[in-house]
Structures are given as C-alpha cells and as structure tokens.
Amino acid sequence: MARHGGFRAAARATGLSPSALSHAVANLERRLDAQLFLRSNRAVSLTDAGTRFLNELEPALERIGRAVESISDASATASGTIRMNASSVAVEQLMDDFIAPFLRENPAIDLDVHEDTALIDIAEHGFDCGLRLLELVPLEMVAVPVGPERQQHIVVGAPGYLDNMAPPASPNDLSMHECIQFRMSADTMYRWEFSKQGESFSLRTSGRVCVSSTKLALAAARNGLGLAYVTRSIANDDLETGRVIQVLEDWTPPYPGLAIYYPRNRHRSSTMRAFVEYLRERQRL
Template structure:
C-alpha cells in the first residue's frame, strides 16, 4: 500500500464527519489546500466523485456515502492494530480526541495538564459542546460527562467527587425578595432560565425524601452558558440553578446566597467514557491511569480535614 493511501482515507473520513474541508483540515493539522489535494487525488485514482462541493457546503455523493460506510470500519481496525503495536512503546504517543461539555472540560483541565507533562509525546484534541453525541460515530476516543448521561454500552471511569446543583441569588436580590422555602415558591421569583443544546428550556429538578419535583421556572432572561448565568445572578437579575463547582467561590465570598439546599441531593460525578468494542489505545489507557491517580489524591485530601475536625470536636476545639 502506498504511504499516502491511509492519509487520503483519513482525509475523506474527516471531511465526511465535519462536512467541511476547513474543519477537517484543522482536525488533521494540515492546510485546507493539502487536504483538498489529497481527496482530489483519491477521487482521480478511483474515478469517482466522493463529495459535491459548493462555496457554502460539502456533502457526500451516493458513491461517497457507500465508500465511507465501507472504509470507516476497516480504517478503525487498522488504527486499532497500530495502537496495539504502539502499546509496546515505553512512552505513549499520538493524539487523543476527547469530547466534553464546557463545565466538564474546565474541571478536568488539571488532569489534562498533568497528563501532557507526564507524556510529552501525546497530544490532546479537546472539543467542548453541550449536545450529547455518539463518540464512536463522530470519531472521538473518549467523552467526559456526568455519569447519569453516559450511554450504558460504554465503559465509564469515575472522575472527581459527586456533584450537586445549587439555587443561588445575590444578597441584593434577597433584600427585595423573600427566599423560597420549597420549589413551589419559585413561581413567585424571577429566575434565569437555561436553554439546553436541543433548544428546550431546562426544568429545574429537585428531590427530597423520595419526592421528585420539576419546575418550569419563569424569568426575563434565558441563557445557555453557565458563566453568563453566574454573572447575571451576581448582578441580581434573578435566581440561577448551577452546579456547586460553578458557585462555591461566590458562596464562600458572600457574593451569592444559596437556597433550597435540602432539595438538591448529590448526583454521581463526572466520568470519562469510551467504547469497549475495540482495544483501548496506549494513550487512552495512560489518561485513565492519570485520572484514577488524581481521584485518589482528591479523596485523600478530602479525608484529611475530616479527621482533623473529629479530633477538634473530641477536644472541644
């Protein structure tokens, strides 16, 4: 097989995934012109046009769709063979493509930094988006999401502590509005509504003593990014429903006040997940090990203050 053969096939699959030569070129770290020449060379060699191109769009032809459907599994098998051979290296190398929500990516960045420092021959390609995707179809090695959203056919590696949501508002807001005591009281409050990637408005979820409640809150502001919701809550525009990870600093600093805490039980935390249908590449196995080491370190740090607190309680401190 010519060396260029695999490059051309990877180029076709990348363009098919992104429906864009520019985005595919960015993924493969090549110029758009080089990618276009690679695809054109393959089309010329097999005598079939694989893509219909216009100035605004790129779409597979019928022949192209059949070609991609046949080539993608074969190329996946070849990649797996290369990964297995590469696993015998002392140091993992290559590129890992990871898909995560923005919040998950922010939380896992310390692990990614430690991973890249430990394995300098590895590269991470992290894509953040709110929508849930099929990481296999979209060409990712792994995803990072809350455990409850991970597909059941995936292998999940827990990362970090359990998480809780929090209803928060500014002191200025509560100076003018009586704090809600139950989720039903939210009907009398201005709330910062959250739009999900699907376009639907998220209904705030609560649970206490086995009673689950969903509230379609009212408000004059609808946003789709936690950082913007946090800023709006600080400015007194209404109540926000965010993860503790997003609001802990503000709660500690007094810029936000929490309500309905007894209605927000903990949820399983983040997981890195990947398919078990093929051999995990060496780079992914190394990332999993780094995540587990980080999780163990977090648990040990969390346990240390608890022991000190018990000693203080025993001595009246």
C-alpha cells in the same frame, strides 16, 4: 455500521470514506454470498445473516484488539490527539488536577476538547471519549469515574434580589421568581432538578435572561437578575464572599460525580490507553 446505523457515521468512527466502507462491505457480501445489511435512505441495519455473522465475529475481534493493545503498550510511546466531547464546566473542574498534569507528562499527546452542552453519541461523531456526569453516561460505554465522588447543583441569588423577593420555600415557589435560563441546544432549556425524601423531579422555570454558560448564569444572579441553577464548584467563591446566597438547600442534595467514558467495543489508541490509565492512577491517590 451495525453499531452506528449508517455508512457515514461508521466512516467517521473508523476514519474511512463512506464510499470505501461501502465497497468493502459489498465485497465481503459477495465473498460470503450473503446479504449482511438492509440499506435504506435513512438507516442501515443488520439482516438475520448479518446478526449471526457479527455474533460469531465479536469474541475473535475482542481477542485481536487485546493482542494489538498489548503489543502497542510494549512497543509504542503514546502520541497523537485525543478528541474529547465535554461540557466546559466538567473540563474546568478536572483541568488542574488531572488534565493539565497528564499533558505535561505526555508532551507528544494533544488534547482537542469540543465543548458541548448537549449529550451526543461520541462514537457516531468520531470522538475518542466524553466527559459527563456518571449518571448521564450511556450504558454501552465504559465509564471511568474521575474527580470528586460527589457533585451538586444548587440554586443561588444575590442578597439584593432576595431582599425584594421572598426566598422560595419549595421548588413550586420558583414560578414567582425570575429564573435565569440555561440553553442546552437551539430549542431546549435545562430543566432544574430537585430531590427530597425520595421525591425527585425536574422543573421547567422561566425568566427574562437566557444564557449558554453556567458562568454567565452565575454572573447574572450575582448582579441581581434572578435565581440561577449552577454547580456548587463554580459558585463557591461567591458563596464565601456573600455575593450570592443559596436557597432551597434541602431540595438539592449531592449526586454522583464525573466520568470519562469511551465506546466499549472500539479499539483504543495508545493515547487513550495512556490517558485512561493515568486518570485511574490519579483517582486512586
């Protein structure tokens, strides 16, 4: 609860009911004759006594966790379900070389992928791991780089569209173009990111077409409906066949690639340990 900010979030992360967790904490406070948490309708936070108690406990809990993991590694075959929160584009990039081979080698493990464009707190929502760009992984998480070391977002448009509209010479010229919008959440559009010679910024664009999938954005661009901001990996085939053309090349350099990440202080199941170890081994090949 100290990390999750409330009984409900902590209950989801631990697999207990909120009432059971609340009773357990109340019993502990009675035994210690000390209030460990300050409770309100909005959040739960540690008291000074609770903070001291947690700081004393954490080293011991980490040792217990490592001991449990070592016993589990020696005696248990990995089985169960890995719940992953990820963008669909990221999962597609890793499916052939990482995810599918792992599942074939571990038939007792299931993978439950929740596709999500928004970056959420995976611990609070009960996920075992997330898959995002390395630069987006929260600092309190353990990140395991996986896949190509570099990624790249690029701006593309169909030759027919660019025949009628002068290609943009700089990101500021995008104000004169139809830019296909990518919806991150119900009320948030993705801002296009650019960098050149030490100058980096994000830009709000506008256009008549709005989608929630980068594949749809690419398809719209392919059909001459405007410019799209997509990953190079999904645009490669269309670039090679000339169905789309890249613009603003100098403004879209590569950046660090993908990472699987998971909470630093949470006990990892045998399935997650097997998954992480497999990914590290594959990455070294």
